[in-house]
Each structure stands twice: as structure tokens, then as C-alpha cells.
Amino acid sequence: MKAMLIHNYGDDAVFEAAEVDTPEVKSGHVLVKIAASSVNTVDTMIRKMGQELPFAPDAPAILGMDFAGTVEAVGEGVSGYSVGDKVYGCAGGLADLPGTLAEYIVADAKLIAHKPKNLSMRESAALPLVAITAYEGLKRAGIEAGQKVLVHGGSGGVGHIAVQLAKHFGADVYATGGGEKQLALIQQLGAKGINYKTESVEQYVAKHTNGGGFDLVFDSVGGANLTNSFEAAALNGQIATTVSMCELDLTTAHFKGLSLHVVFMLIPMLHNFRREEHAEILRNVSQIVDSGGLTPVLDETHYSLEQAGEAHARLESGQGMGKIVIDN
Template sequence: MKAMLLNSYGADSVFEAAEVPKPELKPGHVLIKISASSVNTVDTMIRNMGGELPLSPPAPAILGMDVAGAVEAIGEGITTFSVGDEVYGCVGGLADLQGTLAEYVVADARLIARKAKNLSMREAAALPLVAITAYEGLMRAGIGAGQKVLVHGGSGGVGHVALQLAKYFGADVYSTGGGEKQLALIERLGATPINYKTEKVEDYVGKHTGGAGFELVFDSVGGANLSNSFEAAALNGQIATTVAMCELDLNPAHFKGLSLHVVFMLIPMLHDHQRETHGEILRELTKIAESGNLTPVLDENQYSLDQAGEAHARLESGKAMGKVVIDH
């Protein structure tokens, strides 16, 4: 099969087209003919950092985590899928799991679900990593109807899904963005936009919550921005973040009695730990999408498999609006 190989890691690394053996089917797995995949920040981190990241596969590697496609063959013990099923999931591209920048991938059946009928393959491929992350974070933080929820980075990959899911669960949603296009997208998706470049945390907390703070903060920016989340949260509030690799003063969180939920959605893939939860979440996301309450936003630029490097560059440029998707 055709695949895009990364023979070495680093800022100057390039994807090279190669013919590699088609992956062999295993018990509990399905063979997927890939229609589309998408690029996530973690993919670019692996390409740039290689061995510095403990989750990077050894080179030469086939990267790519998200996939949408059709089941071409089913392994021993599989009763939940049939040949021809259109599926999606986050299935490889790290550790010893082959990635999705190829024509085919063998995926653990616990990591996939049938895609929503009203989404294209491109749209379905955009969802798995970011949508599982958003869903897990909101659930762990106890999302509920009537809550005031703040999403940091609501025009980003994870953020634009978290915003829609929070709305679906009945919350009153607010979201930060840093430019006219970002703020317009946030508003279009049904949240109240907040320009973090011109509005201080204290000011928008006062304006939107009467100074009480947000009951739930979903911080897809994380790092140093977590201090803003602590400031924006209500007493005994809940904070979910996807980026906690930092040193931070927890005193503000202590005196507010905040709960911090760190979401690292790759754990089931990396450690073969409760992988079935990803399939369960994806099945819920399919229902939400089919109800019309979840629509992924795709970047306007389109890329073929041969243009994997350009797709990575697009995401790294910071100019992409929505998910960068690769057509296979």
C-alpha cells in the first residue's frame, strides 16, 4: 500500500511517499480503507520532537491518528462491525500503533464507531481526537444544564467541539478568541464571544456572571493560561484542561476550592487501558452529530495524501480555521 513515511524526526523532517506492506489483520481488529485523516497538534509535536516525546513511534514511522473510512475486513472475535461499515476513530500514529497517513490501517475495534450519516468522511475524520478530548473533559468536570461555562480557545480544534457539546448539554456558553474571524466563528457556533486581547478576566467575569465566576471552565489553551482559568472560575468550580505540562502557583485554586481535571486522551491507546471508552464516546458523538448538534469546522484548504507535509505546515502556521483534513 502507499504510505507517507517519516524517516527521521526534527524541524527539517519531510514525509516521503513509499510502498509498504499492507498491515495484517489481527483478532479484535478491523482493516479500514482510509478515505480521510486529519492533523492534530500532537502529530506535529511528534514529527518535530521525535524521541524527546515518550509516545513517538520509532522512525521510519507512519504518523496520523484520526481516521474515517470503510471496513474492508474484520478480525477474529468481531461482532460489532461488518464489511462496508463507514467508521471513524483515533487509532494510531504513536508508540507501536501504525498511523493513518496511508491507504489502509488495522485498528483496534474498541477505538472506533460508525460515523454519523449526516457527516462526510472529511468531517468525520476531523472529529475523533478533539471530540473525545472535549467530551471527556466536560464529563469529568460534571457538565450540566443551566451552568455558566467558559471555553478558552473556542475557535480551535478541541475548543470548537467543547463549545458545541456544552451547548448540547444545556449550558450557557461563553468563549474566548483573539481575532474577528475567531470571534465570529464562536458566535456562529452559539456561544457568547469574549476577546481575550481586549477584555480582562475580571471584566468579563463581572459582565457575564455578576462577579460570581463560571461554574465550569474548559481550558484548551492551558499552560500559563490556567491562571486565567483559576481567576475566571466560581467558588468550588470545575476546570478541565488539555495542557497541564507546566509549573503553576496553585494558591488561587486552593482558596477557591477548585477541582482540576487533566485530560490526556491518548492514555487508552498508549497503555491499552479501557480502550472501549473511546468507542463508547464516539457512539455518543455520532448520535449528537446526527441530531444536528455537532458540526466540525474544516479549514478551507484541502490536501491530498502526498501533501501531508503541507497539511502539517498549515496547522503549524496558526492560520488554519478549523481542522486540517487530508483526503486519501
């Protein structure tokens, strides 16, 4: 099969087209012909940082985590899938799991689900990593109908899904963005937009919560922004974050009695730990999509497998709006 390989990691790392053996299906897995895959920030981090990250695969490597495609073979012990089924998932591109920048992938059946009926392959491929991340964060933070929820980075890959899921779960949703395009998308998704460049945390907390703070803050920006999340949260509030590799002063979190939930959605893939929970989330996401509660936003660009490097560059440029998808 055709695959795009990384032979050396680093800032100047390039993808090279190669012919490699098509993987053979094995017990507990399915062989999928990939129709589309999407690019996530973690993919670009692996390409540049390589072995500095404990979960980077050994080079030469096939990167890429998200995919949508058609089942071509079903391994022993797998139930619920047949040849010809349309599926999606996040199942490779790190550690010892070959990735999705190829024509085929052998995916653990516990990491996939039937794709949403109402979405194309391209749209379905955009969802797995970001949808699992957003869903897990909101659920772990105990989202409930009627809560005031703030999403930091509401127009981003994870953020724009978190906004829609929070709405689906019945919350009153607000989201930060830094420009007209971002705020327009946030409003379009059904949340109230907050321009973090022109409004301070104190100002928007006063304006939208009468100074009481948000019941739940989903922080897809993280890092130094977590202090803004602590400031924006209500007493005994819940914070879910996807980016927490940093040193922080937790004093505000202490005096407010906040709970912090760190979401690292790669854990099931890396450690073969509760992988079936990812399949369950993806099944739930498919239902939410098909009921009209969630639609991924795709960047306007189109890339072929051979243009994987350009797709990575597009994500890193910050010029994209929505998920960047590759047509495999």
C-alpha cells in the same frame, strides 16, 4: 499500499512517499481503507520532537491518528462491524500503533465507531481526537444543564467542539477568541464571544457572571493560561484542561476550592487502558452529530496524502480556521 513515512524526526523532518506492506487484520481489530485523515497538534509535535516524547513511534514511522474510512476485513472476536461499514476513530500514529497517513489501517475495534450518518468522510475524520477530548473533559468536570461554562480557545480544534457539546448538554456557554474571525465563529456556534485581548478576566467575569465566576472552565489553551482559568472560575468550580505540562502557583485554586481535571486522551491508546470508553464516546458523538447538536468546522484547504507535509505546515502556521483534513 502507499504510505507517508518519517525517517528522521526534527524541525526539518519531511514525509516521504513509500510502498509498504498492507497490514493484515488481526483478532479484535478491523482493516479499514482510509478515505480521509486529519492533522492534530500532537501529530506536529511528534514529527518535530520525536523521541523527546515518550509516545513517539520508532522511525521510520507512519504518523497520523484520526481517520474515517470503510471496513475491508473484520478480525476474529469482533462484533458489531461488517465489511463495507463506514467507521471513524483515533487509533494509531504513536508508540507501536502505525498511523493514518496511509491507504489502510488495522484499528482496534475498541477505538472506533460507525461514523455519523450526516457527515462526509472528510468531516468525520476531523472529529475523533478533538471530540473525545472535549467530551471527556466536560463529562469529567460534571457538566450540567444551566451551568455557566467558559471555553478558552473556543475557535480552536478542541475548543470549537467543546463549545458545541457544552451547548448540547444545556449549558450557557461563553468562549474566548483573539480576533474577529475567531469571535465570529464562536458566535456562529452559539456561544457568547469574549475577546481576551481587549477584556481582562476580571472584566468579563464581572460582565457575564456578576463577579461570581463560571461554574466550569474548559481550557484548551492551558499552560500559563490556567491561571486565567483559576481566576475566572466560581468558588468550588471545575476546571478541565488539555495542556498542563507546566509549573503553576495553585494558591488561587486552593482558596477557591477548585477541582482540576487533566485530559490526556491518548492514555487508552498508549496503555491499552479502557479503550472501549473511546468507542462509547464516539458512538455518543455520532448520535449528537446526527441529532444536529455538533458540526465540525473544516479548514478551506484540501490536501492529498502526498501533501501531508503541507497539511502539517498549514496547522503550524496558525492561519487555518477549523480542522485540516487530508484526502487519503
